[in-house]
Amino acid sequence: MTSVLILSMPDSGAPPLAAEFAAAGFVVCGESDCAHLVREGLRAAPDVLVCWAPRPGAELFDALATLQAQQSLPVLFFTQDASVEAMERALSAGVHAWVVQGYARERLRPLVHLAQLRERQERALRSRLAELGEQLEERKWVDKAKGILMHARHVSEEEAFQLLRTASMQANRKVGQVSRQVIDAAHVAEAINRAGQQRMLSQRLVKLYALARSRTDGAAAALLMKESVQRVEDNLKTLEAKLSAATYGDLIAAARAGWTGMRKLLETSGRTADLGQLDEAAETVLAQADALVLALEASGLAAQVHVINVAGRQRMLSQRMAKLALLEGPPAALAETAGEFERGLAALSQAPLSTPEIRAMLEQGEAAWRELRAAVPGAAQPAGRMKLAAASEDLLDSFDRLTAAYQHSIQVLIGA
Structure with missing residues (x-):
């Protein structure tokens, strides 16, 4: 009743x-x-x-x-x-x-x-309206995910949709759910790459400052410094715009403050800033970038995006190795950095995420690493510094491209 x-x-x-x-x-x-x-x-x-x-x-x-x-x-x-x-x-x-x-x-x-x-x-x-709203949102997710895959993998719209459908069937999930995962993974992967670049740029700028002060190809070093400074600024602006202020705002604010202090030292007229003081500021920037990377890795996609962190860290180590050689750092510090880089190479070689493209890039990176190791002993001489500078930039370029390849890989974006 x-x-x-x-x-x-x-x-x-x-x-x-x-x-x-x-x-x-x-x-x-x-x-x-x-x-x-x-x-x-x-x-x-x-x-x-x-x-x-x-x-x-x-x-x-x-x-x-x-x-x-x-x-x-x-x-x-x-x-x-x-x-x-x-x-x-x-x-x-x-x-x-x-x-x-x-x-x-x-x-x-x-x-x-x-x-x-x-x-x-x-x-x-109301139920039908909610259903239509969900379908519209799902369509937006699918379109956005297709765009991400088309850009990342250089495939057609039809091929991108087929990738989503295949992943959907394999995971027994809706295409919209897989699309949302692709969007989230791409978002976190880009943020980890950019935050990881900040670690590398902190070390690279000290290296370039030291090269400019020693008058080793000063014009080229000055140009690369200007490019590096702009890269740091662009990364910070993108991270501030795209990451949740509630979740990551404090870490980004700390990174911004650390960078502001380092930039003031870099802009000291006549390049008279104390290299030791500049290096300390760089270590602060590196630590703050590391904290942000670790927080991003803990976002729920750690298994997929960890490899981006590992590859991105190799960029930082390449620049730290060159910086230590130029600053005549203690042999123990050089050995520790070299050991970290070797362990990173081993981890990437054993990582399940591998394609012919990635394997070729790893081989190029290993060859560039050997060139840098060979250049380190000559850092005290002008010719040796030139060789060191070139080798460190070649190694950086190799791992920049490798990190981008991981960032845009199907395994990271779809989790397949």
Whole structure:
């Protein structure tokens, strides 16, 4: 049997609602006033809410709207208010049958059924609207994911969609879900690459500053310094724009502050900044970039994006190796850096993510690493510094391209 909750405003002419609804075959599960409508509606959970209010006010409509927002149910309303304004407020508050001066015992059952049918129809329309909204969002995700794959893998739109469909079938997930994963993975992969570049650029700038001060190809070093400074700024702006301020804002702000201090030292007129002080500032920038990378790796895609971090760290180590040689760093520091680089090479060689393109890049990187190692002992002489500078830039270029290849790989983007 259909249960009803009755709300009756004070009115000497009100009919015996509870008795007449019970006589009409309904279960009256309670009666309420306006002040307790929401509480009683949620407690009783009736099939239909019946209201009697000759002149309903804003308080009643607000209570109805609050109840409907928490628990949708059919509402049958008897009133003497024939104004359009009241009718509009009633519809907005969730009334399904607004009966003006039309109460009669013989009409109760069809009016309850009318309220139920209208509420059911509204619920179906809301469900359909939500479904269409989800389909539209899914279409947007698919289109965006296709664009990412087309750009990353240089494939056609049809081929990109086929990649999504294949991944969808293999994972037994909707194409829209796989597309969302591609978008999230691309977002995190780019952020890790950019944050990782900040580590490398901190070391590269010290290296270039040292080369410029030693008058070893000063013009080229100055040009590369200018390019590196702009690269740091571009990375910070992109990270600030694309990453969640609530999640990563403090780390990005720290990275910005550290970079501001380092840039002031770099801009010291006449290149008279103390190299030791500049190197300390660079280490601060490196540590802050490392913290951001680690936070990004912990975003839920660690298994896919870790290889980008490893490859990106090799760029930093290539520049640190050259920097230490130019600054005549302690042999232990050089050996430690070389050991880290060798371990990174081994990890990348053993990584399951591998393609002919990536394997070829790894071989080029290993060859460039041998060139850099060979150049380190001659860093005290002008010719040796020139060779060291060239070898470190070649090694950086190799691992820049390798990191980008990992970033845009199908395995990282789709997780296949």
